[in-house]
Amino acid sequence: MVTKRELKELKEHxxxxxxxxxxxxxxxxxxxxxxxxxxxxxxxxxxxDRSWIGLVAQSGITAFVDWFRDPEVHASxxxxxFGSAPREFTRVISLHQTVDLLRTTIEMIEHTxxxxxxxxxxxxxxxxxxxxxxxxxxxxATIYAQAAEMRGAWDARLxxxxxxxxxxxxxxxxxxSRASALGWTGTSTTGSTSSEVAVVxxxxxxxxxxxxxxxxxxxxxxxxxxxxxxxAMQGDRLVxxxxxxxxPVEIVQKLIGWFGPGPIVVGPVVKDLMSAVTSARAAVAxxxxxxxxxxxxxxxxxxxxLPERSLSGDxxxxxxxxxxxxxxxxxxDGVLLDTVSAYLDSGGSIEATARAMFIHANTxxxxxxxxxxxxxxxxxxxxDAFTLGVALALGRLLNPEPGSSLx
Numbered sequence: 001m002v003t004k005r006e007l008k009e010l011k012e013h014x015x016x017x018x019x020x021x022x023x024x025x026x027x028x029x030x031x032x033x034x035x036x037x038x039x040x041x042x043x044x045x046x047x048x049d050r051s052w053i054g055l056v057a058q059s060g061i062t063a064f065v066d067w068f069r070d071p072e073v074h075a076s077x078x079x080x081x082f083g084s085a086p087r088e089f090t091r092v093i094s095l096h097q098t099v100d101l102l103r104t105t106i107e108m109i110e111h112t113x114x115x116x117x118x119x120x121x122x123x124x125x126x127x128x129x130x131x132x133x134x135x136x137x138x139x140x141a142t143i144y145a146q147a148a149e150m151r152g153a154w155d156a157r158l159x160x161x162x163x164x165x166x167x168x169x170x171x172x173x174x175x176x177s178r179a180s181a182l183g184w185t186g187t188s189t190t191g192s193t194s195s196e197v198a199v200v201x202x203x204x205x206x207x208x209x210x211x212x213x214x215x216x217x218x219x220x221x222x223x224x225x226x227x228x229x230x231x232a233m234q235g236d237r238l239v240x241x242x243x244x245x246x247x248p249v250e251i252v253q254k255l256i257g258w259f260g261p262g263p264i265v266v267g268p269v270v271k272d273l274m275s276a277v278t279s280a281r282a283a284v285a286x287x288x289x290x291x292x293x294x295x296x297x298x299x300x301x302x303x304x305x306l307p308e309r310s311l312s313g314d315x316x317x318x319x320x321x322x323x324x325x326x327x328x329x330x331x332x333d334g335v336l337l338d339t340v341s342a343y344l345d346s347g348g349s350i351e352a353t354a355r356a357m358f359i360h361a362n363t364x365x366x367x368x369x370x371x372x373x374x375x376x377x378x379x380x381x382x383x384d385a386f387t388l389g390v391a392l393a394l395g396r397l398l399n400p401e402p403g404s405s406l407x
Contacts, residue, residue, distance in 0.1 A: 016121045017069045023116040024065055027109060028058040034108040039100055045093075053093070057105055064132050068125070099137070106133050158182060159215075163232035163239050166199065167284065169277035176273060185228055186243035186273055195272050197241060198248035199280040200255075200299070201287045202264035204238040214238070218258045225254045236260075237287075241276060252299045263290035264299040285314040307390040318394050325388065326395025328374045336374070337392075339367040343379050344389050 032054045035042045042050065093101075109129055114122050159182055165175045179186075186195045205214050215231040218240055222229035228243035238259060242248050248266050256264065265286035267279030282302035289308035290296055296305070309317035329337040339357065343364065346352035350368075354361040368379045375391075377384035 013124075014069070016117075016124065017065060019117055019121060020068060020125060021065050023113075024058075024061050026116055027061050027112060028054075030112050031057045031061065031105045031108050034104050035101060038104050039097075041093075041097065042101075049093075053101065057101070060105070060136065061109075064129065067132055068128050071128075071131075102133060102136060106130075159230055160232040160234075163230055163241060164234070166230075166241055166273070166276045167234075167239065167280045169281070171274050171277060179230065179273060182230065184230055184243065184273070187228060195244065196246050196269045197243045197271075197273055197276045197279065198245070198269045199267040199276055199283045200240040200242060200248065200252050200264065201267075201280075201283040202238055202299075203260035203262040204233050204236050205258055205260040214258055218255055221255050221258065222251060225251045227251045239280075241273070241280075243273065249299055249301060256298070263287060263296060265290060265302050265305065266299050267302045281316065282309075285309045285312070285317065288312055289314065307387045310390060310394060318398065321387070321391040322395045322398045325375045325377065325391035326399070329371065329392075330395070330399075336367055336371050339364060340371050340379055340388060341392060343368060344385060344392070348380070348385060 035053070035057070042053070045053070106129060110126055113125055113129075117125060158178055162175055162178050162182065162184075165171055186197060207214055215233060215238075218231045218238070219229045222231075222240065222242060227245040227248075230241040230243075232239050240252075240255070242251055245251055246269055248269060252264060252266055263286075265283045267281075267283035267286070270276055270279045279302075286300070286302035286305040286309055289305050289312040290300065292308040292311065293300075293305065302309070303320075306317045306321050310321055326337075329340065339353065342356050343350070343353045346356060350361050350364045353364045357364070371388075372378040372384075375388070377388050377391075379385050379388060
């Protein structure tokens with residue numbers, strides 16, 4: 001049962017709420033003026049954005065009056081006050097700026113309320129305002145956190161779409177635009193203007209924190225190392241598009257901890273994102289062929305896996321070996337091709353090669369050095385000799401007439 005004292009207090013509180021209600025218009029006008037005066041960035045906003053913010057401030061003051069009448073009934077008011085703003089509100093101003101707005105509005109009310117209400121009302125209104133401001137601050141933080149989560153989920157899907165387009169060779173101006181929306185510049189974070197791109201592929205690391213956190217960590221580590229990065233998980237595969245570096249292997253060496261066990265293949269460097277399909281194609285083919293070379297370095301460049309890629313059915317690798325390795329050896333009189341063939345057939349013996357060709361051993365050495373200079377592969381190195389052997393076989397299959405144009 002309500003006592004006479006409690007009834008009197010309720011009537012006084014209701015009367016105070018009515019007087020506060022009558023002052024809301026003046027408070028809203030004063031709040032907007034205070035924002036314009038004390039917050040330099042506020043005046044730089046568009047008229048529409050200032051209008052929305054003023055509407056939110058007015059809504060907040062009105063909501064405060066309802067909350068002041070009965071905090072229990074209107075407990076959701078601090079959150080609902082943001083309902084008058086569009087979803088883009090969180091993109092217009094930052095959380096820090098929202099806190100500035102809240103602080104400015106509260107200070108304005110505290111200094112103005114004494115001129116609008118009787119002196120007996122001021123202490124109770126100020127105390128309620130402090131409690132209400134705390135709830136509004138929590139509501140604003142929640143809204144920005146939700147917006148950040150939504151943007152993060154959207155950005156992750158958009159990033160996966162961009163990377164998938166690169167892998168499938170569908171990079172066009174729309175892909176460039178989407179990448180830009182994600183903050184991709186394709187240039188080094190250390191100030192270099194290089195826009196070169198390389199695609200890296202490896203097994204994804206399985207963690208309890210989930211794939212999104214792994215992708216975030218890879219992007220952060222890449223940027224710390226001086227490269228721009230786009231990252232996506234494709235099943236059990238992690239794909240990273242590195243930009244702004246001509247030495248992607250050095251960058252990837254700093255990212256190894258975020259890849260799962262197994263080979264990590266770095267595609268060749270290309271001029272920009274629009275050409276990244278070339279790098280991606282080589283990296284994916286290299287990852288498929290990498291098990292054929294158990295001793296491969298980690299990370300390994302896709303071009304180091306040319307013989308394995310060609311054996312696994314990669315037509316691009318086959319043509320590259322035939323044109324870049326076999327082709328130069330067929331030029332002129334073909335003696336380099338004959339010499340390296342005899343050298344490989346003899347098991348890598350210079351003396352046996354010299355006897356088979358009826359030439360001096362030093363002539364063999366000279367010709368083998370020229371082979372290394374022309375192709376980049378030294379016949380005396382076992383790994384290079386394997387590559388040369390595959391290249392010669394492919395060249396003869398694809399271009400049986402030595403000295404003629406390849407393919």
